[in-house]
Amino acid sequence: MFVLILVSLVILLIGCKFIGMFRSEEFPYCYRFTALGIILLIVFYFIVGFYQKENDLGNYTILMYYGSLYCMYYAIRNLWNKDLKVERAKLLEEGDKEGAESKTLSIQICRTTGLYSMMAAILLFIIDWYHTNEKYQLDTLDFNYFLIALCIFVFVFVVRLLIDVYKKFKHGVFYFIAVRSLVVTIWLIFTHIILDMKY
Numbered sequence: 001m002f003v004l005i006l007v008s009l010v011i012l013l014i015g016c017k018f019i020g021m022f023r024s025e026e027f028p029y030c031y032r033f034t035a036l037g038i039i040l041l042i043v044f045y046f047i048v049g050f051y052q053k054e055n056d057l058g059n060y061t062i063l064m065y066y067g068s069l070y071c072m073y074y075a076i077r078n079l080w081n082k083d084l085k086v087e088r089a090k091l092l093e094e095g096d097k098e099g100a101e102s103k104t105l106s107i108q109i110c111r112t113t114g115l116y117s118m119m120a121a122i123l124l125f126i127i128d129w130y131h132t133n134e135k136y137q138l139d140t141l142d143f144n145y146f147l148i149a150l151c152i153f154v155f156v157f158v159v160r161l162l163i164d165v166y167k168k169f170k171h172g173v174f175y176f177i178a179v180r181s182l183v184v185t186i187w188l189i190f191t192h193i194i195l196d197m198k199y
Contacts, residue, residue: 001052002059005045009067012041012120013074020078020113024105038116042123049131057131064128065195069149069188071121076183078114081107082175125191132195146192153188157181 015038022031045064052060088103160178168174 001048001056002063005048005060005063008041008044009063009070012038012067013071013117015041016071016074016113016116016120017109019116020109020111023112024108035116038120042120042127045124046127046130049127052131057133061128061132064124064131065191068121068124068128068191069184071117071124072187073180073184075114075117075121076180078110078117080177080179080183081110083177084110086173086175121187125194129195129198132198146188149188150185153181153185157185 015034019031019034019038022034049057049060049064084103084107088100088107091097091100091103157178160181164174164176164178
């Protein structure tokens with residue numbers, strides 16, 4: 001079951017990407033079918049939680065929690081696309097309308113993908129919160145894992161911020177890509193606090 005849920009989480013993210021493509025390319029039936037598939041997958045996660053016992057429940061809640069974390073990263077990665085907008089503006093200045101239209105399409109795909117990924121992140125966390133009990137809460141809230149994850153995101157944020165500052169001086173544009181790591185760090189802390197308050 002652990003492997004099945006892990007694989008399905010990857011499928012969930014792929015589905016979010018495809019739903020963005022189908023909506024932007026105006027394939028309504030494919031869009032609705034994929035959206036339905038994502039909804040059914042979320043419902044599956046919720047229902048399967050009732051059948052998890054002992055160690056399986058601990059593994060299940062950990063998967064839901066870190067699945068939520070990665071979905072949030074994927075969401076903000078798609079929603080914050082200033083680099084694409086800057087590239088589109090440059091193409092418009094150069095008179096490359098075809099290239100600009102391609103970037104516009106990419107931005108639309110990213111926006112839809114990001115919104116669905118964010119909804120998935122929130123729903124996965126709600127499912128995790130609902131099924132987490134006092135016994136296995138410690139597995140999800142293990143301070144060592146939390147501290148490691150927090151240090152990684154803070155480190156990535158600092159590195160990305162330095163790169164953003166360098167690009168600002170070199171190209172004159174502050175992309176602020178570091179905001180992606182910042183949002184995920186805030187989400188990590190927020191969800192950790194909410195789970196800790198449950199018991």
